[in-house]
Amino acid sequence: MKLEAKNLIKKFNKTIAVNNISFEIKKNETLGMLGPNGCGKTTSIGMLLGLITPSSGEILIDGISLNSRNRVKLLSFMNFSSPYVELPKKLTVKQNLEVYARLYGVKKIDERVNEMVEDLNLKKFLNKKSGELSSGQKNRVSLAKSLINKPKLLFLDEPTASLDPDIGDFIRKYIEKYKKNNELTMLLASHNMREVERLCDKIIMMKQGIIVDRGSCNDLIKKHGRANLEDTFLKIARSEK
Template sequence: MSIKIKNLYKNYKGFEAVKNLNFEIKKGSITGLLGPNGCGKTTTIGMILGLIRPTVGEVLINNKDIEIEKNRISVLEKMNFISPYVELPKKLSVEENLIVYGKMYEVKNLQNRINTLCNDLNLKEFLNKKTGELSSGQKNRVSLAKSLINNPEILLLDEPTASLDPDTGDYVRSYIENYAKKNNTTILLASHNMSEVERLCENIMMMKQGKIIDEGTCEELIFKHGRVNLEETFLKLVRE
């Protein structure tokens, strides 16, 4: 599935959170969305998920306009999302949470899917534990399992490794990388972790004050701005 954004604007009471966004993410590619806090990344992801209504413009998933309710539901069936600001019910066990979301996404052979994900993400021993009792690294892996429960064709990752220790962060990055390759998943990754973006993303979009100010591959951006790595390139662009 592909994502096409056409002439997208979002205004909140006179404040322009997103201004004239135009981009396309091809099926099976991983694209990074970089920018300082408040630059419009979450608003953009919110509009792609259908949670926020654009003021102007279109979000087309596989050429379907998600503003049409029927399209929104059929697209959401094949999409999923993870964010450190969104949690799963803490009082439910890991297994109960995965069952609930598996049924919500109408996953076939749900128990097999849960077993596979729990094996892959080392969650087997926590299946009966309450989600709220897990460490932040373990919770993050449960959220990742939830976001993959429907084998999504599009995955929106909003800072997927925020607040994780380096080891767990690396594990999650490797898993996402392998998963995307294996399943030809289209991924939009919003992150502040430059090494993560360098490692995972084929294409990077830099956002500032609601606009995309530059885009390209990691190497192209570093070369174009005469810097030695992505972090320095990012700092140059946001401070200009």
């Protein structure tokens, strides 16, 4: 699926959270959305998920506008995972996956849930309540939920935040493997620059609601004369403009 954001603006009263941003993610491409805290990433993702109404601008998914008329149809091809959004704590992992499989209209529910359980190593805590899981386990379950409908367009917000390096690496590897075997366009918001370098085809750098730079990781590193993406990020984040 191709995602296009055209001249998106979001104002909250007098504050401009997102100021006229435009970008495109081609089919099967992964875009990294970077920027310091409060730069408008969450608001942008909220608009792309249909959770926040843009003040102006347009979001097109495969050429179809993400408006209230097309919302349900388009959302069935999309999904989202974030460590800051949880699944019902009192339901077991299995129950949560089943409920979300049904909500997304998955046909062979048991089969799909079992696939996710196998792929993401969820078997040990499948019947445990989601609220009783560790951060690493929660992130894996959240990722399972976000892939339950085999989305064509996936939004990941800091998928490895607060995870130990081992589990973080497991998740990154899994995302890479999944992307290789499935048709998937992805938007990744992350503060982990190595993760972004590893997973993203191109990136946009946001600051104070606008896109201040864009391109492939290597191009940006070269352009700013830095050794890696982290230094490039710091240079852009600390610059006056």
